[in-house]
Amino acid sequence: MQTLTETKTQLPTLTYTRNPGMALDLDWVASVQANTSAIERRAASLGGRRSVKKDFQAAWLLKAISLIDLTTLSGDDTEGRVKRLCAKARQPVAPWMLDRLGLQGLTTGAVCVYHDMVGTAVRALEGSNIPVAAVSTGFPAGLSPYRLRIAEIGESVRAGAKEIDIVISRRHVLTGNWQALYDEMREMRAECGDAHVKAILATGELATLRNVARASLVCMMAGADFIKTSTGKENVNATLPVTLTMIRCIRDYQDRTGIKVGYKPAGGIAKAKDALLYLALMKDELGHPWLQPDLFRFGASSLLGDIERQLEHHLTGQYSAANRHAMG
Numbered sequence: 001m002q003t004l005t006e007t008k009t010q011l012p013t014l015t016y017t018r019n020p021g022m023a024l025d026l027d028w029v030a031s032v033q034a035n036t037s038a039i040e041r042r043a044a045s046l047g048g049r050r051s052v053k054k055d056f057q058a059a060w061l062l063k064a065i066s067l068i069d070l071t072t073l074s075g076d077d078t079e080g081r082v083k084r085l086c087a088k089a090r091q092p093v094a095p096w097m098l099d100r101l102g103l104q105g106l107t108t109g110a111v112c113v114y115h116d117m118v119g120t121a122v123r124a125l126e127g128s129n130i131p132v133a134a135v136s137t138g139f140p141a142g143l144s145p146y147r148l149r150i151a152e153i154g155e156s157v158r159a160g161a162k163e164i165d166i167v168i169s170r171r172h173v174l175t176g177n178w179q180a181l182y183d184e185m186r187e188m189r190a191e192c193g194d195a196h197v198k199a200i201l202a203t204g205e206l207a208t209l210r211n212v213a214r215a216s217l218v219c220m221m222a223g224a225d226f227i228k229t230s231t232g233k234e235n236v237n238a239t240l241p242v243t244l245t246m247i248r249c250i251r252d253y254q255d256r257t258g259i260k261v262g263y264k265p266a267g268g269i270a271k272a273k274d275a276l277l278y279l280a281l282m283k284d285e286l287g288h289p290w291l292q293p294d295l296f297r298f299g300a301s302s303l304l305g306d307i308e309r310q311l312e313h314h315l316t317g318q319y320s321a322a323n324r325h326a327m328g
């Protein structure tokens with residue numbers, strides 16, 4: 001894998017990339033394979049490599065911040081917590097750090113909340129360009145009545161969510177009912193209207209990497225603007241093998257249709273060095289366009305805290321031996 005080199009972070013402007021989708025191509029779905037042992041070998045080889053040279057780390061950490069969907073998805077969420085989260089999204093690191101780096105106006109990519117908190121988040125982010133993403137459709141299991149799942153999307157859009165993270169019905173994947181998965185995704189896409197739609201596959205519950213690949217493809221055919229690994233609530237969430245599988249499907253879909261679909265690893269990404277590894281992998285496999293917020297996001301509740309700590313150590317020169325090790 002190449003080492004990331006970039007000395008300056010340019011603040012991204014978010015222009016959404018839309019996926020119009022296509023007719024369900026069952027032959028293509030049937031032909032999808034995933035060579036699990038090769039994928040696992042490649043994933044295992046990634047962790048030990050330095051993904052960013054020390055001189056370039058600050059720029060890449062800032063880039064990572066701009067790609068976070070800063071998330072709170074807890075049963076005990078309150079308006080106060082969501083307001084604090086939004087304040088953090090507006091000003092993710094201390095102003096002195098940005099001054100030191102000659103950068104102003106850095107924000108996270110979005111704020112991600114349950115439907116009930118969309119209104120609070122929209123009000124708290126007024127005047128900023130930070131979109132609110134709502135998890136919808138009976139998150140996280142997606143097992144509430146179908147008409148209610150569809151209705152929830154409309155409610156979130158009307159409350160001001162610009163991005164909707166839907167959960168798919170895992171049973172359609174586990175039973176190979178690709179038509180049902182396609183129809184469900186298509187209807188959810190339509191209900192989102194102008195809002196950007198991310199399809200959460202809950203890959204930890206799909207049994208095989210081949211299922212992950214086929215579900216990725218069907219959701220893209222049905223018009224998902226992003227494919228997202230996990231709700232963060234499964235036993236296994238974002239992993240490197242799943243990431244390789246999904247981003248190669250994104251590449252195949254682009255090769256065949258010319259359409260770029262985004263990728264959102266989510267759940268359990270809490271360390272700055274893991275974030276940098278993901279960015280290096282995206283650059284390697286898909287190229288620069290997938291280092292922008294219209295095509296890449298981290299779904300993460302605690303990643304920002306670790307990035308901030310690493311940035312502070314970087315800028316003050318106070319790298320402890322432990323931190324040097326943590327940053328690889």
Ligand SMILES: O=C[C@H](O)COP(=O)(O)O
Pocket residue numbers: 071073112230231232233266267268269299300301302303
């Ligand atoms: O979609 C985002 C995930 O729920 C966040 O998961 P996390 O709390 O493990 O970072």
